[in-house]
Amino acid sequence: xxxxxxxxxxxxxxxxxxxxxxxxxxxxxxxxxxxxxxxxxxxxxxxxxxxxxxxxxxxxxxxxxxxxxxxxxxxxxxxxxxxxxxxxxxxxxxxxxxxxxxxxxxxxxxxxxxxxxxxxxxxxxxxxxxxxxxxxxxxxxxxxxxxxxxxxxxxxxxxxxxxxxxxxxxxxxxxxxxxxxxxxxxxxxxxxxxxxxxxxxxxxxxxxxxxxxxxxxxxxxxxxxxxxxxxxxxxxxxxxxxxxxxxxxxxxxxxxxxxxxxxxxxxxxx
Amino acid sequence: xxxxxxxxxxxxxxxxxxxxxxxxxxxxxxxxxxxxxxxxxxxxxxxxxxxxxxxxxxxxxxxxxxxxxxxxxxxxxxxxxxxxxxxxxxxxxxxxxxxxxxxxxxxxxxxxxxxxxxxxxxxxxxxxxxxxxxxxxxxxxxxxxxxxxxxxxxxxxxxxxxxxxxxxxxxxxxxxxxxxxxxxxxxxxxxxxxxxxxxxxxxxxxxxxxxxxxxxxxxxxxxxxxxxxxxxxxxxxxxxxxxxxxxxxxxxxxxxxxxxxxxxxxxxxxxxxxxxxxxxxxxxxxxxxxxxxxxxxxxxxxxxxxx
Numbered sequence: 212x213x214x215x216x217x218x219x220x221x222x223x224x225x226x227x228x229x230x231x232x233x234x235x236x237x238x239x240x241x242x243x244x245x246x247x248x249x250x251x252x253x254x255x256x257x258x259x260x261x262x263x264x265x266x267x268x269x270x271x272x273x274x275x276x277x278x279x280x281x282x283x284x285x286x287x288x289x290x291x292x293x294x295x296x297x298x299x300x301x302x303x304x305x306x307x308x309x310x311x312x313x314x315x316x317x318x319x320x321x322x323x324x325x326x327x328x329x330x331x332x333x334x335x336x337x338x339x340x341x342x343x344x345x346x347x348x349x350x351x352x353x354x355x356x357x358x359x360x361x362x363x364x365x366x367x368x369x370x371x372x373x374x375x376x377x378x379x380x381x382x383x384x385x386x387x388x389x390x391x392x393x394x395x396x397x398x399x400x401x402x403x404x405x406x407x408x409x410x411x412x413x414x415x416x417x418x419x420x421x422x423x424x425x426x427x428x429x430x431x432x433x434x435x436x437x438x439x440x441x442x443x444x445x446x447x448x449x450x451x452x453x454x455x456x457x458x459x460x461x462x463x464x465x466x467x468x469x470x471x472x473x474x475x476x477x478x479x480x481x
Numbered sequence: 482x483x484x485x486x487x488x489x490x491x492x493x494x495x496x497x498x499x500x501x502x503x504x505x506x507x508x509x510x511x512x513x514x515x516x517x518x519x520x521x522x523x524x525x526x527x528x529x530x531x532x533x534x535x536x537x538x539x540x541x542x543x544x545x546x547x548x549x550x551x552x553x554x555x556x557x558x559x560x561x562x563x564x565x566x567x568x569x570x571x572x573x574x575x576x577x578x579x580x581x582x583x584x585x586x587x588x589x590x591x592x593x594x595x596x597x598x599x600x601x602x603x604x605x606x607x608x609x610x611x612x613x614x615x616x617x618x619x620x621x622x623x624x625x626x627x628x629x630x631x632x633x634x635x636x637x638x639x640x641x642x643x644x645x646x647x648x649x650x651x652x653x654x655x656x657x658x659x660x661x662x663x664x665x666x667x668x669x670x671x672x673x674x675x676x677x678x679x680x681x682x683x684x685x686x687x688x689x690x691x692x693x694x695x696x697x698x699x700x701x702x703x704x705x706x707x708x709x710x711x712x713x714x715x716x717x718x719x720x721x722x723x724x725x726x727x728x729x730x731x732x733x734x735x736x737x738x739x740x741x742x743x744x745x746x747x748x749x750x751x752x753x754x755x756x757x758x759x760x761x762x763x764x765x766x767x768x769x770x771x772x773x774x775x776x777x778x779x780x781x782x783x784x785x786x787x788x
Contacts, residue, residue, distance in 0.1 A: 214545045218685035249540070253688040257540035294686060426543040430506050430752045431554055432528060438512030443755075467534040468509045469559035470567065 308415020549700020
């Protein structure tokens with residue numbers, strides 16, 4: 212783990228959709244799916260991102276254009292340098308929830324919404340047997356369509372895949388695939404529904420949450436959800452923890468620490 | 482846990498053990514205070530509240546180095562009005578909770594104090610010593626004996642709670658500032674805040690790492706300085722001391738008590754060892770005390786001053 216930012220050269224920029232780009236670094240980084248790094252642009256700011264590409268000698272992040280910082284990053288080109296520290300936080304538990312003993316294959320369902328897909332991408336590559344559903348507002352915003360060719364798609368406007376949201380499909384998928392676990396990342400309202408579904412069917416689930424992260428090392432308290440530090444005890448939390456977490460789907464904290472409804476947080480953050 | 486009595490008293494507040502969560506670390510929510518109490522802290526301090534909300538500095542706000550940590554959080558806090566909502570029903574925390582307050586001047590402090598009325602805080606800590614927030618603490622000249630006297634005299638009239646004053650280690654004659662606080666009516670001294678400010682530079686980026694460029698130094702680098710400060714203050718004033726700076730082990734806590742502290746603050750060790758450090762320090766203290774025939778914390782306070 213890198214405790215101080217280490218400057219790394221952007222080796223490749225991938226246009227994933229109209230507003231989403233990935234930035235690839237040719238460096239090896241010990242990492243488990245679900246963890247995040249802090250990306251520093253000197254004299255601008257430093258923000259947390261999930262690792263969305265990972266191999267022996269490379270890794271990358273996928274970034275949606277949202278505010279001042281992501282604008283600054285999107286303007287950067289191959290050959291420019293940014294600082295990276297991490298990875299931090301708890302990863303997805305790849306075999307938890309296994310319903311049948313080996314040699315029966317562990318099967319997972321992965322539910323991604325919007326740029327939440329970035330947190331799930333490497334996990335999907337590591338899972339031997341999974342069914343993946345991605346939801347987006349419209350076809351142009353879908354990510355990684357060439358990377359995960361048998362992924363199921365939903366769009367709110369019906370421009371690709373099924374019209375609707377990924378959680379609409381869960382019932383049918385479960386009947387077909389009888390998966391052992393569900394992993395999800397996306398809008399919190401969607402993840403709340405995934406949690407409800409998992410509880411009703413008694414399926415192990417984990418979700419990756421997003422909050423304003425500052426120190427990333429568990430001291431500043433900025434990213435707390437009730438009594439948890441999302442940068443240390445999260446960002447991946449399991450269903451049992453989420454059930455008891457009052458803030459899940461409801462509250463988040465602004466940069467000054469004020470706890471506000473999550474809609475207000477999403478509106479003000481940029 | 483060893484069969485020794487770890488309880489202590491700080492300004493009339495009874496603590497089950499001498500470890501206290503230092504202000505600025507993790508004190509942003511009641512939930513986190515509960516987590517720290519469960520991890521074994523004898524008391525907890527909230528993250529400092531100001532009159533108006535403060536956004537804090539841009540990231541990076543924290544960076545570790547080989548001898549501790551450098552931070553420029555910049556007092557990010559939602560202001561006293563929101564803070565009062567966050568810290569209602571503090572009895573739920575299970576251990577005494579200390580309110581840390583900051584202000585640009587006497588007027589601010591008085592209004593923040595008003596906002597604390599009716600909440601279940603066990604004591605108030607007035608911080609006059611942050612090295613990295615414009616308008617507050619050192620950057621507003623609050624760390625001189627004169628300013629300390631002015632602010633503490635006023636704040637004293639605004640609260641009946643035990644009043645601690647948090648000092649900077651940057652002053653060579655820290656005893657003078659402590660005496661000014663005592664004469665102005667403080668019930669205790671918290672010593673010390675972070676040292677500095679200091680700076681770390683990323684040489685590839687050719688830039689200071691902290692966005693604010695400078696920040697307070699804490700952790701192991703601060704420990705010998707904090708000990709000397711507490712030792713000097715103990716010689717100068719009669720009021721009890723909450724000793725803070727670089728404590729991450731039972732031996733460090735014993736050492737701080739021997740310098741003259743009645744209780745010990747822990748902050749940066751949460752970064753190096755996790756939230757479990759409170760229980761660990763207590764366990765190690767208990768073991769040391771048992772092995773050395775020491776039955777109570779009281780026997781240790783100021784022990785290094787014996788002729």
